[in-house]
Amino acid sequence: MxxxxxxGRLAETFARLRQQPSATGLVxxxxxxxxxxxxxxxxxxxxxxxxxxxxxxxVPFSDPLADGPVIQRATERALASGTTLPGVLDLxxxxxxxxxxxxxxxxxVNPILRLGPEQFADRCRGAGVDGVLVxxxxxxxxxxxxxxxxxxxxxxxxxxxxxxTDDRLRRAAALGSGFLYAISRLGVTGARETLAxxxxxxxxxxxxxxxxxxxxxxxxxxxxxxxxxxxxxxxxVVGSALVSVIAEAGASxxxxxxxxxxxxxxxx
Numbered sequence: 678m679x680x681x682x683x684x685g686r687l688a689e690t691f692a693r694l695r696q697q698p699s700a701t702g703l704v705x706x707x708x709x710x711x712x713x714x715x716x717x718x719x720x721x722x723x724x725x726x727x728x729x730x731x732x733x734x735x736v737p738f739s740d741p742l743a744d745g746p747v748i749q750r751a752t753e754r755a756l757a758s759g760t761t762l763p764g765v766l767d768l769x770x771x772x773x774x775x776x777x778x779x780x781x782x783x784x785x786v787n788p789i790l791r792l793g794p795e796q797f798a799d800r801c802r803g804a805g806v807d808g809v810l811v812x813x814x815x816x817x818x819x820x821x822x823x824x825x826x827x828x829x830x831x832x833x834x835x836x837x838x839x840x841x842t843d844d845r846l847r848r849a850a851a852l853g854s855g856f857l858y859a860i861s862r863l864g865v866t867g868a869r870e871t872l873a874x875x876x877x878x879x880x881x882x883x884x885x886x887x888x889x890x891x892x893x894x895x896x897x898x899x900x901x902x903x904x905x906x907x908x909x910x911x912x913x914v915v916g917s918a919l920v921s922v923i924a925e926a927g928a929s930x931x932x933x934x935x936x937x938x939x940x941x942x943x944x945x
Contacts, residue, residue, distance in 0.1 A: 686779035686807045687832050687855035690730055691890035691911055701907030703944055704892045706733040706783065706916035708751035710760025712927040714768055720923065721768075723933040725776050727940035730912060731856075731892070732776070733810070734769060736762050736784040742813055747917040751924060762788040762797070766804045773805035781808040781834055781855075798825045808832035808855045816848050823852050834858055837883060839875050850887035858914065859883060860895040880909040900945050915943060 694702045705724050709717050724732050735748070737755035744752065762784065769780055782801060789797045789811065801809060809826055811819075816835060823833040832855030837846060839861070849857060861876035876893060883891055893906045894914030906913040919939065926935040 685830060685832060685855070687731070687781075690779055691856060694730065694911055695890070701903050701910075702730040702890075702892070702912030703728070703903060703940070704731040704733060704781075704894070704912050704914040705729040705919055705940060706735060706894075706914060707923065708735040708737055708748060708755050708920060709765040709768065710737055710755030710758050711751040711920070711923060712754055713758040714760055714764055716927070716932060718768060718772060719933045720936050721772055721776060723937040724940060725778060727937040728944050729778050729940055731781060732778050733781045733783045733914070733916070734765060736765050736782060736788055738785040738788055740787075741785065745917060747920050747924070751920045754924075754927075762792055763800070766800045766806070769806060770804035779807035779855075780805065781810055781832075782806050783810045783812070785813050786811055794822065794825055798829050798831065801826070801831055802829040806831060808834045810834035810836065810858060812836060816845050816852065819852055823854075827854070832856075836860065837879075839879050843882070843886070846883060847886050850883075850889065853887070853889060856890040856892050856911065857883060857887060859891055859893050859910070861893055876906070877909050900943055903943055913943075915940075 694700050707720055721732060737752040737760050739756060741749055741752060809831060814822060819833065819835065826833050833853060834855050835849040835853040835857060837849055837857055837859045859879050861879060880891055880893060890911040892912040892914050893910040894916060897903065897906065897913050897915045898918035903913040922935055922939045926932040
């Protein structure tokens with residue numbers, strides 16, 4: 678079993694959660710730039726006020742592979758508003774001192790290659806980013822990127838699915854840091870009424886090869902989902918359901934209040 682890393686805001690956050698056996702962490706995902714970067718700033722501050730334990734900031738990309746229709750539409754709105762990867766990192770950098778939770782940048786490979794991996798890593802460090810999750814970066818090809826980030830004190834978050842083999846689970850356990858992101862079902866993102874049947878088994882398999890914290894996502898939209906996930910994993914990830922709230926309230930004056938209310942409800 679790999680040794681758990683003990684540095685950084687992500688490690689501190691999950692250590693705190695593990696000291697509270699009844700607490701389930703909440704990882705919140707938003708698409709940066711939806712409806713625009715100016716309003717994203719208010720959304721991030723609302724997530725902090727509501728008690729989000731980790732904030733995932735999604736970088737809009739024109740050809741998403743695993744995002745369902747809700748996040749795809751959010752990405753289209755973000756791109757239409759002129760959002761870019763450098764703009765997202767600039768926003769995080771401006772807000773970093775005001776935000777308590779760790780910040781994870783969620784991206785595809787293409788925008789990072791376009792910016793340049795070295796420049797991306799440097800800008801993440803300068804912005805105070807705590808972790809990076811690259812959705813379409815295979816575990817087999819993640820070693821150099823992980824080294825690049827680790828040299829700057831940034832965690833590499835790896836994604837695991839129900840079809841991930843035991844061998845690849847072990848590789849992810851050796852390469853990953855901060856936490857491991859387990860998806861509870863195959864297919865694209867999207868809120869569901871119930872959690873996938875294999876979610877508990879997925880977490881159990883990961884526990885046999887890694888002591889890293891586990892965040893479980895895909896389909897989570899209600900407090901009862903968060904409570905159920907807390908029986909097995911360290912944190913629940915909410916994405917599409919939160920992005921839907923933002924889509925519904927995007928043009929209204931109470932956008933930030935709606936986001937804060939929803940996240941507080943999930944934490945309840």
